[in-house]
Structure formats: structure tokens, C-alpha cells
Amino acid sequence: MTEKQIVVLGAGYAGLAAATRAGKRGQVTLIAPEQRILHRVRQHETAAGHPEHRPAVAEVLRGRAVRHIAARATGIDLAGRKITLDNGEVVAYDTLVHALGSRTAWHDVPGAAEHAYAAERAAGIAERLRTADRPGTVAVVGGGATGIELAAELAEAHPRWTVRIVAADQVGGWFSDKGRGHVHRVLRGLGVAIHEHTAVTAVDTEGLTTADGRIPADLVVWAASMEPHPLAGEAGLAVTPAGRAIVDDHLRSVSHPEVYVIGDAAEVTVPGTGTLRMGCATALPQGQYLGKVLAGRTDKPFAFRYIVQCLSLGRRDGLVQLIHGDDSMRPAVLTGRTGRLIKAAILKSVVMSLR
């Protein structure tokens, strides 16, 4: 009997964690364009000009029966069970793991896609800051974790630039009072100007138009929110209105059970925990779980509880917010150097957990 073809699309946290575990037991094909892992949770450091920490995909896959094809999927033929690639190859599968993640959502704001840097264009942001004739103003749009980490890191690394963070609601508004208070104190201490309840309505070469007037900026970084990769919906998998694939308790597509969808691309709901938010913290355990399923090491449903949320706030400070298993806030936080060290330890453990 020929071996079943397992194909994993995407080498983010979810895809890699699944491929390395499944590849302990049988042959797996991994399709993703990059030779070094994206490691998105460290992209704010790269944007600020710090050295990149991106291990080679080959290093993560070492010793596992995983063939990496460095290409992009352009289509999924669900009826024919085939993937078409941008290098002209066609790859057949029996079991498909869709782990294509997410990308910046521009929310149809005029000029945003043309004039702003998406948060994940970290190297481009660093280059733009490095090559500027003179210091100017950076506006970071988005008061979520990505926007906060970027604003803090950029302000600390480029003290001669003015950094502004612009949010439609509150900056770090979901944290406990203590957590939010700490984020605001650190940002202000780094000289970051905070604009809350300020919806951006347009972006141009000279800055932002908002409901409250103009915010001039030489560089706009867009960290407002993420949307799932569109290929799941385009292929015909059952998706939510937002485009995340709908999966069952084993992370299988409800419309095509031979396809598993994990990470940011999937809408995963866990009893007692709720619908999981996009994040490395949720993508990685999904990949680890699915790898075990594919290797025949478990057939239990996927289970998940949250423990902490953490942020780096520049190189010297951080926030560890204690949370309940359903992602709601506890009052307690760890801050300062302790918060920073815990966050750094978590970042280190992410790469180790991929294998």
C-alpha cells in the first residue's frame, strides 16, 4: 500500500509545529516560501533595527521526514485533492493541513495599503528609518499588542524620532487597570504620544486623517488588525464571514474532513475557553496537537486554556498580565525587568516548541 500524502501549507508556528511532529512517524511535504522562519512575534525588534532571530526552516526540520518546497500555494483543488504552486508544480495530497495564517487588514481605509507599512514588513520599516535624511514622526496605527510593542520598541531605539500611537478605542484597553496603567506609563516614559478614540479615516504621504483632524507623519506603520489568509474561502472550505475556516473539535474542516485548518486561518472554539483569538499563543498549541494526531499519538479533541498575556515594552520593560483560562483578566500583573525577562524566556521557548 502506498503511504498517505500529508501536505502542510505554511511554515508559521502552527504549520511547523504540526509538520515536525507528523514527520516523526511518516513522510510530510511542507509548502512555504521562506527559508528562515518568519517568527512574527519578534518582528517589532527587527523593525527597530535589532538583529533578526530567525532560525533556518531546515534547522527546525532537521532529523524529521519533512520535504520543504520553498514556494507559494496559488490554489487548492478540493475535489481533485491537489495544490497548485507558483513555481508551476502541482502537489497531490490525501490529508491537507492549511496553516496559512493571517495578514494585515487595511479595512478599506483610503490610502492605507498604498502609503502605510504593514506591521509585518519589519525589515522595510527598519530600512526606512535607517535611511531617512533626518528624524521625523512615526505614527503607529493600532492600540493592540502589536501596535504597543512596535511603538515602544521604535521610540526606545530611535529617541530622536517622535512616535505616536493612534487607536480607534483605548491603547491596551483589554488589560486589567494595572496592566493598562503600566503600558501607558512606559509608553509616555519613552516619549510616545498616545491618541485614543481616534479613528483613522485616510492615509497619505504626509500622515493621517482622523475623525479629530490631521496627524502629520513621515512614516505610518499599520498594526490595526489582521485578517485570515483568503485561500481557504477561495478554495471553497466552509468559512466564517471574516474568512476563518470553520473546524470541528479535532481541527478538521467541517465541509472537507480531509483538510485540517490550524492557527490564525481557523476559527477554533473550545468548550469552556471560547473562540480562540489569533496569536502565536493559540497557533502553536494547535500545531503541536495536530502533529500528534497525524502521528497517531492522540485521537482526543483539541483542548486549550489561556495562562498569561505578555508584551515587551522596549528592551528594558515588559508586562505579564495574568489571565483566567478563558482569556479574561485577573487583576495581577508582573512588570518592569521581571516582565521583560519572562517575555524573553517565552520567546525563546517558542522556537524550541516548534520541534
Ligand SMILES: Cc1cc2nc3c(=O)[nH]c(=O)nc-3n(C[C@H](O)[C@H](O)[C@H](O)COP(=O)(O)OP(=O)(O)OC[C@H]3O[C@@H](n4cnc5c(N)ncnc54)[C@H](O)[C@@H]3O)c2cc1C
Ligand atoms: C509584529 C507582530 C507581533 C506579534 N506578537 C505576538 C505576540 O507577542 N504574541 C502572540 O501570541 N501573537 C503575536 N502576534 C501574532 C502572531 O504572530 C500570529 O498570530 C501567528 O504568527 C499566527 O501563526 P500561524 O502559524 O497561524 O501563521 P503565520 O505565522 O502567519 O504563518 C503563515 C505561514 O504561511 C505562509 N504562507 C502565506 N501565504 C502562503 C502561500 N500562498 N503559500 C504557502 N505558504 C504561505 C507564510 O509564509 C508562513 O510560513 C504578532 C504578530 C505580529 C505581526
